[in-house]
Amino acid sequence: MRTLVYTPLIYNFDEGMQPPTCPDTWYFEWQRTLWNWFSNIEDVNVIWKAPPRRSVLIDPIKQWKASNIRYIDGNLNKELKKADIMFCDYPSTTMLDASKIGVPFICIVISWKWDLRFMRERVLQGCGIYLRDNENEVLRLLGMFIEKPVKFTLELDDKWLQRIVRG
């Protein structure tokens, strides 16, 4: 049984969108799909690591139940140290945490739901960030990653990215 850590976005509600993010109600539609997909995959425990700040809006997912999903909003690094893989759906600092701890990670963004105008082109060049057009495409790629994780490293010093294929 492997463990996947998923790190979702913070709800913004009436706050500005810097950096650009996905509207809350739109994002929730995607999260509902993702929860159902996670709850049906076998041999994977999911840690739904919500951001520690949900003060703007109450997160309904906290109340949801599935046998293989655990919702937490505590310390990310503690969970990552026990995890096999990490997934996020927007370019996040959690990727840096995973990279440092050595946990294979992938970021898959639903491109049409995000304002990508400000995304740096370079982050799409070998950092483990992928754009996909729809939810099914995201889930297909995520399924492939779970089957065969690829390890990306956000380069910490002077060398450029290292790409290590595992397995």
Add this chain to the structure above:
Amino acid sequence: MTNLLFIEDFDSNIFIDKNVKIIALTPMAMSILDMRMIDYSIPEDYVVWTEDKQHEQWFKEWMNDFGNFVSEHYSFDVWHCVAMLKNPIDVVIRRATQWASIINSEQPSRMYYMVGRNKIGKDTIDAEFFFKGESLYSRLFRHYYISCKKDWLLADGDFDKVTHNWKDNEVIRSVYHWFRCLRFVPSWNNRQLLLASDISRVERYFKKKGFVVDVARDLKLIVNSNILKIPNRFFESIAFQASIGHVCCIALLELRLSWFVNVAIPSILDYKEHYKQILSKRKYDVVVFTRRNKLYQYGLLMTANDLGIRTVYVRHGWDAYESWIGYHRRRRFFTDFVSEVAMDRDLYKRKAA
């Protein structure tokens, strides 16, 4: 003609007519409606607002004009606070655009708005300049002029209840990667550092390593604020961008912009003066910022720059986005930028350590 019901907070004790069209405004409302198998729409079904070049250009012009107004009263560069102004203005434009799109599309004959009764009329600001209380949708419902009947459906329940909020917490959870960055703080050996962030773990780290470091904390000053009225032209310009009447725009934004000119700027200037006295008595070589989201940090940064003291911004995390305001938020006002991520150092290469 449609009857519209906007739901921000759901109260199961309130009867919902089957003939109304429901717009869910929050994930919680969506979740409850899903459980009850009630059909609904969301604002993004009507329109999604994103910042474009035209908006960027308009906002820069608005900021320049607003900066001229501010400079008539204070010696202050408003571009220091570009995010503090842009966030509340952008969100008003985003919400108003969505609201107008829904109304224009549905042409309702009657509208209802369901929200927790304890939220109506509240407008508070937290320590990091985010406004809370009554939502903008709720305010638009109240102030947006439309010739159809409007009714509140006031929900009972503890809708403000939250788990916890890291923005109210002085300690950021994941700081260990900052420590790597702190190694690069220029010429720090045997130098006097002033840390512009009261994060105890960072302070402990410095001291444990034997460095001479003081921490600049929020001084809790009593602010000598003025009562300046914001000229109408600023609201008219925003109202035009948001396609709402300027009276509605004033209702949404006057308090927020007034807070900026009457509280934020005088506070920053008071901090600036106070830190000038401190930095004149004791000589620091470097002032280190791990974040800049409190008023005292703005004042300290301005003082350090005025006195020619090196200012270092230590980036935690990394930058996947390169918005034009990043120049004002990160590059323009700091002497050095420190990041451990190679691609960020490319982005900030002129000043990167």
